[in-house]
Amino acid sequence: MTARLALAGAVVAAVVAALGGSARAYPQFVLGRDRTCTGCHYSPAGGGPLTENGLVTAGAISQWDMAPEFLYGAVSTPTWLTLGGDLRAAAGYVQSPEQLLAAFPMQLEATGRAALGSGLSLVIDLGARETRRGAEAQTFAWSREHYLTWQQRPDEAAGLYVRAGRFMPVFGLRLAEHLTYIRRWGGTPLYGETYGLAVEYVDPGFEVHATGFIADPLIATPEHSSGGAALGELRVGDHLSIGGEAMYTQSTDDKKLRVGALARLFLPGPELQLQLEGQFMNQLIEPRGAPKQIIAYLLASRPVGKALLLDLGLGLFDENIQITGLHRECVDLNVHWFATSHVEAIVTGRFETLAFGGGGPSAGYALVQAHYRL
Amino acid sequence: MVRRMIRLVVAAAVLMACSQTDNDRPATLPYITEAILQPNCAQDVCHSSYTMVKGYAFDTVDNARRSLRMIVSKAEPEASLLYTVLTRNVKRMPYDAPLPDKDIELILRWLQDNAVTDLGL
Numbered sequence: 001m002t003a004r005l006a007l008a009g010a011v012v013a014a015v016v017a018a019l020g021g022s023a024r025a026y027p028q029f030v031l032g033r034d035r036t037c038t039g040c041h042y043s044p045a046g047g048g049p050l051t052e053n054g055l056v057t058a059g060a061i062s063q064w065d066m067a068p069e070f071l072y073g074a075v076s077t078p079t080w081l082t083l084g085g086d087l088r089a090a091a092g093y094v095q096s097p098e099q100l101l102a103a104f105p106m107q108l109e110a111t112g113r114a115a116l117g118s119g120l121s122l123v124i125d126l127g128a129r130e131t132r133r134g135a136e137a138q139t140f141a142w143s144r145e146h147y148l149t150w151q152q153r154p155d156e157a158a159g160l161y162v163r164a165g166r167f168m169p170v171f172g173l174r175l176a177e178h179l180t181y182i183r184r185w186g187g188t189p190l191y192g193e194t195y196g197l198a199v200e201y202v203d204p205g206f207e208v209h210a211t212g213f214i215a216d217p218l219i220a221t222p223e224h225s226s227g228g229a230a231l232g233e234l235r236v237g238d239h240l241s242i243g244g245e246a247m248y249t250q251s252t253d254d255k256k257l258r259v260g261a262l263a264r265l266f267l268p269g270p271e272l273q274l275q276l277e278g279q280f281m282n283q284l285i286e287p288r289g290a291p292k293q294i295i296a297y298l299l300a301s302r303p304v305g306k307a308l309l310l311d312l313g314l315g316l317f318d319e320n321i322q323i324t325g326l327h328r329e330c331v332d333l334n335v336h337w338f339a340t341s342h343v344e345a346i347v348t349g350r351f352e353t354l355a356f357g358g359g360g361p362s363a364g365y366a367l368v369q370a371h372y373r374l
Numbered sequence: 375m376v377r378r379m380i381r382l383v384v385a386a387a388v389l390m391a392c393s394q395t396d397n398d399r400p401a402t403l404p405y406i407t408e409a410i411l412q413p414n415c416a417q418d419v420c421h422s423s424y425t426m427v428k429g430y431a432f433d434t435v436d437n438a439r440r441s442l443r444m445i446v447s448k449a450e451p452e453a454s455l456l457y458t459v460l461t462r463n464v465k466r467m468p469y470d471a472p473l474p475d476k477d478i479e480l481i482l483r484w485l486q487d488n489a490v491t492d493l494g495l
Contacts, residue, residue, distance in 0.1 A: 096469045130419040133426055179470075191418035220423040222416055224433055253435045254408045289405040319474070320409070323397055326474050352471065359474045361466075 026309070026336075027173055027275065029057070030264060035204045035235060037174070038157035042082070042113055044200040045170040045209060048123055048145065049082045049113040051157065058341040058373070063307035068341035070374055080117075085110040085374035092367030106369065109144070119151045123165075129191075142219065144193055161200040166216070168193045169229040170200065170209035171247055173262055173277045175299065179350070181315035181330065182277045182297040187223070187247050187258055194221050208232045215251065225249035225256070239266040245279075255284045260295075275299045291320040299332075309336040325355045344371040397476050401484035403492035407438040410477050414468050439493055448495045451485035 027046065030036065037046030040054030050058065055068040067073040070083045077083055091103035109127030116122060124146040132139040147165025169192070172182050178190040196213030214226040227249035235241050241264040249256045260279035266272070281293040296316045303309050313332035320326045330352040337345045346369040354360035399405060415421045416433035421441070423431040430444070431437035445455035459467040460478050489495070 094469075096466065097472060098464055098466060098469075130425050132424060133429060139424075185413065189417060220433060222412075222418045222422055222433060224423075251434070253404060283408070285405050285408045287404065288400045288402065289409060291399070291409050319413075319477075320399070323395060323399065323476065325476050328471070328474070354472070354474045359476065360478075361472045363470070363472055 027175055027264075030241070030273075036157065036202050036207060038202050042121065043123070043149075043167075044161040044163070044202045044207075045168070045198075046174055047168075048125070049084050049111055053157075055341070058338075061303075061307060061309075062338045062341045064340050066340045066342065072342070080115040082113040083111070083374070087372040087374070088369060090367045090369040092365060094365045094367075096363045096365075097361040110374070111145075115154070119154045121149045121151070121154075123147055123149065144191065158203050159201070161198070161202065163198045163200070164196075166193055166195050167198070169196060169211040169213050169247070170198055170231055171211075171229045171245055172231070172260070172279075173264075173275050173297075173299075175275075175297075177332075177334070177348070180297050180299070180313060180332070181295050181317045182279065185293070185317045185319075186260075186277075186279050186295045187229070187249070187256075187281075189222050192221060192223060194223075204235065206232070206234045223249060223251070225251040227256075233262070233264075239268065240264070253286065257282045271303055273301045275301070292322060294318045294321055294327075307338045309338070310334070311336070325359045327359070328352060328354050329356065342373045344373075345369065346371065397479060399480055401480055401488055403439060403442075403484070403488070404435050406481060406484050407432060407435045410473070410481065411438055414471070414473060414477075420468075442489070443493050443495065446485065446489050446493060446495065448490055451489060452482065454485055454489075457482060457485060 027037070029040070038044055040050055040057055041047060042049050042051055059065040059068040070077065086107050086109050088106035089104065090106055092101070094100055094102055107127065109125050111123065111125040113121055113123045124143060126141065126143050128140060129142050129144070143166070145165075145167050147163050147167045150162045151159065152161070153159035168188055171188050172186055175183060178184065183189060194213050194216040196211050198209060198211040200209040201207060209231045211229045213228070215221065215224050227247065229245070229247040231243065231245045233241050233243035243262045245258070245260045245262065247256075247258040258279050258281045260277060262277040263275070265274045267274075276298045278296040279294070281295065283291050283293070285291075294316065297313060299311055299313045301309060301311045311332065311334035313334075315330040315332065316327065318327035330350050333349045335347045339345060347367070348369060349364070349366040351362070351364040353362045399409070411432035416431065419425055420427050421430045421432045423433050423437050430441040432441060442456060447454040451457070459465070460473055460481065466472060484492075
């Protein structure tokens with residue numbers, strides 16, 4: 001009995017670890033609501049503390065509009081300081097292929113942004129994370145992101161930005177859900193943040209981001225690589241955006257070159273937003289081996305009523321296009337309910353096959369996530 | 375111009391499909407690590423060198439070598455814990471997205487042919 005309990009605990013802990021994540025805003029809102037991430041966020045790449053417009057948006061899309069400010073405005077902060085935080089947890093069914101029920105925390109983070117004057121600002125977050133076995137006391141908390149930003153036009157959501165510190169290299173559609181194939185396999189996995197320098201220009205008509213980064217010398221990141229990433233997006237008219245991207249990384253064991261394209265299309269009639277990203281990755285493994293991969297994801301999103309957002313995603317990941325039967329494909333379905341400007345519930349599901357069922361066991365999950373923004 | 379590009383893409387896809395092989399990838403420790411174990415098992419919160427769930431890390435070749443020595447059987451490769459956890463029905467790894475059969479085949483081939491040498495067992 002004890003052994004079975006220990007086994008169940010280990011599996012649940014493993015699932016917790018796999019599905020843990022961080023909250024970020026939704027690129028599903030780009031084009032349909034705001035043209036760039038900076039419409040709602042201070043960060044030129046999105047995520048992190050919300051601007052005043054972001055807070056207003058959080059209220060506007062909610063079922064019950066409550067004061068969207070930090071702690072409902074109960075705590076007033078000086079104008080140069082923005083505080084926030086995210087709590088997330090999930091529970092549900094997982095098949096991998098073993099079938100089990102699981103409940104687990106996903107995120108416990110506090111964030112602060114201080115405007116230092118002359119266009120300079122500092123963002124630091126602090127939160128809990130998965131601990132290292134045998135070093136729990138030293139590894140239970142960390143700062144996933146901390147960076148200094150210089151912004152050319154601090155009073156506008158546009159212009160030149162330069163960031164230095166620890167953050168995620170800017171790449172791809174930047175979807176919030178880290179399990180989407182283009183993040184899981186596409187160069188920006190969960191906790192892929194590392195130290196780097198980014199030069200970014202954001203404008204309603206276009207945006208470009210160039211990031212140079214190094215393997216984190218303090219905390220081993222999953223990609224353990226140094227390199228650079230470039231991303232450009234051009235708005236074509238009011239409802240279409242197209243872009244290109246490239247990322248080169250080098251570790252002690254391999255080199256990777258990713259090139260890709262992305263597009264966002266908003267159809268005002270049905271209020272449907274389509275987002276597509278495709279990547280080709282060439283990996284060079286010493287002394288021998290050069291797998292070539294394809295990663296693609298299509299996400300269709302549509303608001304329903306005032307406070308619901310539906311996502312339907314289709315993913316394809318071929319881990320080596322030179323070998324038959326190594327592709328996996330998935331269907332994702334998410335239903336977001338923005339209950340208040342601080343509370344969101346998400347029902348998220350996935351069905352995944354290997355080579356359409358001929359390459360191994362299928363997997364999937366159906367989870368309910370609760371998200372509370374401080 | 376657009377038609378020419380479409381033709382080019384179709385031709386490239388056909389060429390790639392025709393040039394696919396069954397499973398002739400190198401059964402070596404660097405390849406197994408960087409093409410299979412690192413992307414599938416070494417997520418930050420799992421078998422990365424930071425978190426080291428169960429004491430295993432597969433994010434670099436050196437870390438994989440150290441970890442695999444604990445879960446590879448020199449006498450019976452097919453009985454190695456590495457192979458068992460990838461194929462069993464209960465508590466199978468990776469728990470979030472099972473490996474394709476062909477990846478498991480390659481790992482078995484490595485266990486049978488090269489693991490002892492690669493790991494210095």
